[in-house]
Amino acid sequence: xxxxxxxxxxxxxxxxxxxxxxxxxxxxxxxxxxxxxxxxxxxxxxxxxxxxxxxxxxxxxxxxxxxxxxxxxxxxxxxxxxxxxxxxxxxxxxxxxxxxxxxxxxxxxxxxxxxxxxxxxxxxxxxxxxxxxxxxxxxxxxxxxxxxxxxxxxxxxxxxxxxxxxxxx
Amino acid sequence: xxxxxxxxxxxxxxxxxxxxxxxxxxxxxxxxxxxxxxxxxxxxxxxxxxxxxxxxxxxxxxxxxxxxxxxxxxxxxxxxxxxxxxxxxxxxxxxxxxxxxxxxxxxxxxxxxxxxxxxxxxxxxxxxxxxxxxxxxxxxxxxxxxxxxxxxxxxxxxxxxxxxxxxxxxxxxxxxxxxxxxxxxxxxxxxxxxxxxxxxxxxxxxxxxxxxxxxxxxxxxxxxxxxxxxxxxxxxxxxxxxxxxxxxxxxxxxxxxxxxxxxxxxxxxxxxxxxxxxxxxxxxxxxxxxxxxxxxxxxxxxxxxxxxxxxxxxxxxxxxxxxxxxxxxxxxxxxxxxxxxxxxxxxxxxxxxxxxxxxxxxxxxxxxxxxxxxxxxxxxxxxxxxxxxxxxxxxxxxxxxxxxxxxxxxxxxxxxxxxxxxxxxxxxxxxxxxxxxxxxxxxxxxxxxxxxxxxxxxxxxxxxxxxxxxxxxxxxxxxxxxxxxxxxxxxxxxxxxxxxxxxxxxxxxxxxxxxxxxxxxxxxxxxxxxxxxxxxxxxxxxxxxxxxxxxxxxxxxxxxxxxxxxxxxxxxxxxxxxxxxxxxxxxxxxxxxxxxxxxxxxxxxxxxxxxxxxxxxxxxxxxxxxxxxxxxxxxxxxxxxxxxxxxxxxxxxxxxxxxxxxxxxxxxxxxxxxxxxxxxxxxxxxxxxxxxxxxxxxxxxxxxxxxxxxxxxxxxxxxx
Numbered sequence: 001x002x003x004x005x006x007x008x009x010x011x012x013x014x015x016x017x018x019x020x021x022x023x024x025x026x027x028x029x030x031x032x033x034x035x036x037x038x039x040x041x042x043x044x045x046x047x048x049x050x051x052x053x054x055x056x057x058x059x060x061x062x063x064x065x066x067x068x069x070x071x072x073x074x075x076x077x078x079x080x081x082x083x084x085x086x087x088x089x090x091x092x093x094x095x096x097x098x099x100x101x102x103x104x105x106x107x108x109x110x111x112x113x114x115x116x117x118x119x120x121x122x123x124x125x126x127x128x129x130x131x132x133x134x135x136x137x138x139x140x141x142x143x144x145x146x147x148x149x150x151x152x153x154x155x156x157x158x159x160x161x162x163x164x165x166x167x168x169x
Numbered sequence: 170x171x172x173x174x175x176x177x178x179x180x181x182x183x184x185x186x187x188x189x190x191x192x193x194x195x196x197x198x199x200x201x202x203x204x205x206x207x208x209x210x211x212x213x214x215x216x217x218x219x220x221x222x223x224x225x226x227x228x229x230x231x232x233x234x235x236x237x238x239x240x241x242x243x244x245x246x247x248x249x250x251x252x253x254x255x256x257x258x259x260x261x262x263x264x265x266x267x268x269x270x271x272x273x274x275x276x277x278x279x280x281x282x283x284x285x286x287x288x289x290x291x292x293x294x295x296x297x298x299x300x301x302x303x304x305x306x307x308x309x310x311x312x313x314x315x316x317x318x319x320x321x322x323x324x325x326x327x328x329x330x331x332x333x334x335x336x337x338x339x340x341x342x343x344x345x346x347x348x349x350x351x352x353x354x355x356x357x358x359x360x361x362x363x364x365x366x367x368x369x370x371x372x373x374x375x376x377x378x379x380x381x382x383x384x385x386x387x388x389x390x391x392x393x394x395x396x397x398x399x400x401x402x403x404x405x406x407x408x409x410x411x412x413x414x415x416x417x418x419x420x421x422x423x424x425x426x427x428x429x430x431x432x433x434x435x436x437x438x439x440x441x442x443x444x445x446x447x448x449x450x451x452x453x454x455x456x457x458x459x460x461x462x463x464x465x466x467x468x469x470x471x472x473x474x475x476x477x478x479x480x481x482x483x484x485x486x487x488x489x490x491x492x493x494x495x496x497x498x499x500x501x502x503x504x505x506x507x508x509x510x511x512x513x514x515x516x517x518x519x520x521x522x523x524x525x526x527x528x529x530x531x532x533x534x535x536x537x538x539x540x541x542x543x544x545x546x547x548x549x550x551x552x553x554x555x556x557x558x559x560x561x562x563x564x565x566x567x568x569x570x571x572x573x574x575x576x577x578x579x580x581x582x583x584x585x586x587x588x589x590x591x592x593x594x595x596x597x598x599x600x601x602x603x604x605x606x607x608x609x610x611x612x613x614x615x616x617x618x619x620x621x622x623x624x625x626x627x628x629x630x631x632x633x634x635x636x637x638x639x640x641x642x643x644x645x646x647x648x649x650x651x652x653x654x655x656x657x658x659x660x661x662x663x664x665x666x667x668x669x670x671x672x673x674x675x676x677x678x679x680x681x682x683x684x685x686x687x688x689x690x691x692x693x694x695x696x697x698x699x700x701x702x703x704x705x706x707x708x709x710x711x712x713x714x715x716x717x718x719x720x721x722x723x724x725x726x727x728x729x730x731x732x733x734x735x736x737x738x739x740x741x742x743x744x745x746x747x748x749x750x751x752x753x754x755x756x757x758x759x760x761x762x763x764x765x766x767x768x769x770x771x772x773x774x775x776x777x778x779x780x781x782x783x784x785x786x787x788x789x790x791x792x793x794x795x796x797x798x799x800x801x802x803x804x805x806x807x808x809x810x811x812x813x814x815x816x817x818x819x820x821x822x823x824x825x826x827x828x829x830x831x832x833x834x835x836x837x838x839x840x841x842x843x844x845x846x847x848x849x850x851x852x853x854x855x856x857x858x859x860x861x862x863x864x865x866x867x868x869x870x871x872x873x874x875x876x877x878x879x880x881x882x883x884x885x886x887x888x889x
Binding site for chain 1: 257822866
């Protein structure tokens with residue numbers, strides 16, 4: 001009985017992490033006054049995971065030039081660029097969709113759970129010089145699904161802050 | 170023996186190779202001419218030096234443009250990339266406003282200042298040579314970085330070299346002095362008791378009371394009628410430069426600072442000008458200026474209005490007439506090196522003032538807080554804000570000699586607890602702000618990024634608490650110290666660029682609690698007992714030629730846009746910004762939206778201070794560019810980058826009223842009353858540091874007029 005309760009507790013603790021949906025807003029990669037003309041646009045994506053596979057779908061618009069490729073990257077820490085690990089299908093246009101389904105290895109699954117996977121869309125005219133990825137245009141970190149509200153709408157009591165609302169391990 | 174010989178041989182070979190490399194470098198001419206470099210020196214002084222400094226040493230938001238920091242960031246990039254960077258992004262606030270010849274000459278000058286030798290070919294926008302192959306970051310001996318005296322500055326009213334001028338815009342003032350003498354007969358001298366317990370209708374100091382609350386006890390404007398607010402009057406203010414001022418109000422008279430140190434007294438009810446003293450000098454450049462060319466608050470004591478200026482002068486003006494009573498230069502090292510932008514606080518007849526842009530490299534100049542007799546302007550004491558050898562914390566700078574311990578500016582005025590007779594000041598980061606350039610190794614660099622508790626009568630330090638030991642990302646912890654009592658517990662609360670809301674015991678300086686208010690990835694953890702943070706590993710190991718990610722970036726999670734403490738509900742209302750940075754050394758930065766924000770750079774959040782519980786929060790695309798003022802009518806006011814000025818319900822954050830003004834709503838709004846009627850005053854303005862510059866780059870869809878500095882006063886309809 002005690003072993004059963006322990007197992008049940010572990011399942012309940014682990015359950016939400018594997019069953020959770022994830023979401024991100026896609027915004028411009030790092031830019032300055034020199035590069036902002038070619039790095040622009042916006043998008044969104046959601047992801048579901050059953051613990052074995054990850055399914056991603058999303059859309060984007062407003063790119064200054066056609067999208068060329070899209071990937072999922074694994075970063076060493078939230079908000080820190082990392083390595084490309086998965087390829088997404090992307091519409092080769094200034095607006096369109098992204099999608100993909102993958103089997104995750106344990107490192108990737110852990111990164112998803114802890115907010116260290118991000119989506120990046122590249123485009124034709126984005127600058128080459130940046131070291132964080134070729135032709136990067138839009139990116140966004142996948143975080144556990146959370147309530148989002150429009151601009152100027154106050155949230156009462158609690159609002160999503162990535163490092164506080166994402167498991168640390 | 171043989172091993173020693175091999176080592177010597179190896180060392181000798183390295184020296185020869187280094188010498189050969191140096192010789193090869195000096196013999197490779199740069200793609201520019203001597204004439205271009207000379208012309209660029211003058212153009213740089215006229216257009217760039219106000220931010221980057223005449224010796225290219227950089228300051229705050231403007232990176233160093235000569236030396237190891239520059240070469241570390243640019244050695245692998247091309248001259249064409251440097252030209253494009255300058256031509257497309259500079260001058261700050263007016264990118265692309267110079268002609269091509271001026272940009273090419275400035276590029277040539279910067280290359281020359283970093284050791285490149287002139288050649289026979291003129292620099293063109295397409296000239297592309299690897300900078301590391303022609304420059305080593307060492308300014309050639311005999312090459313002066315500054316033009317001959319008098320050659321750099323455009324005559325008053327004239328355009329800077331090469332700038333394309335729109336008629337009627339960006340014109341510097343030409344007339345200085347007491348342009349309108351006042352005769353305010355009903356003036357009531359400001360007493361120590363008034364400063365301790367300000368009259369309800371007054372706003373006598375930066376954050377209204379000694380505790381730094383920015384809270385008005387006035388109740389006439391409240392949640393039920395704030396939607397009826399209307400403009401009562403508006404006053405256009407001097408253009409150019411930077412303005413983030415707090416209007417001061419005493420007995421119905423508004424005292425306000427404008428750019429060029431233009432001080433004006435206005436009738437709070439009618440907006441009539443009562444006196445004007447254009448102290449000068451004019452801003453160094455026409456157009457919006459850097460954060461080092463402003464002040465944030467004036468001071469009042471007796472019959473004297475105290476004015477601190479960004480160039481280090483401190484004035485006592487007659488609050489009734491505008492006439493100068495006394496003046497003093499707060500700068501010990503050299504006039505013009507260091508100034509004061511954070512406003513003042515007056516305690517026991519002493520004017521306490523901090524410093525900005527101080528601590529000249531390679532000198533014995535340091536930043537300090539100093540105190541002056543409000544009656545005469547004479548200095549009483551000064552406290553150096555870096556720990557020198559032998560001081561408490563003096564061993565926290567590694568092996569660095571005292572002359573290399575720089576930074577620790579105090580660019581926001583302090584607060585004061587009369588019962589403890591202690592004044593509290595935030596201190597900014599050490600300089601250079603990157604630890605790999607600073608040479609302080611793993612040292613904490615006291616008292617940078619700390620809270621300082623000082624005796625206002627003597628300047629003696631009572632305690633310090635360091636929020637960001639060994640800071641390395643240009644993330645200041647310098648902002649307002651808010652003093653709040655919870656029963657018998659006397660606390661101090663503050664929040665810095667990292668977005669951590671800190672609570673300290675203000676009697677002892679002991680850490681009580683910390684709360685993360687925005688996404689941050691610079692600190693892995695904060696010790697729950699001591700409050701000491703642990704940096705991310707790659708920040709500790711940063712290298713000058715490697716890109717580094719920081720959330721928040723230099724715009725800050727929180728910056729100079731100060732909080733308000735709504736005392737009746739124990740609510741601290743905090744303007745926050747949500748952007749991140751990639752930085753390459755101290756030479757290049759790119760910006761991006763903070764993860765999890767959906768592109769909303771502005772956030773206004775409220776926390777209950779007793780237990781740090783989050784109460785409400787909303788976000789929007791444009792960041793907020795004013796401090797907050799809350800009132801006993803349970804409303805709070807704040808303005809933003811995209812010209813919106815609004816009132817929110819302090820209990821739930823809902824917007825109850827908003828209007829749109831001429832340009833960015835920037836400064837510190839206040840509430841006051843005249844003849845029993847309550848008003849709200851706020852300024853619009855431009856220029857300034859990261860909170861203005863970063864959204865200027867990132868919010869491409871926001872278009873603001875490049876002028877429109879003004880004071881707006883709102884009130885209820887007269888029949889209400």
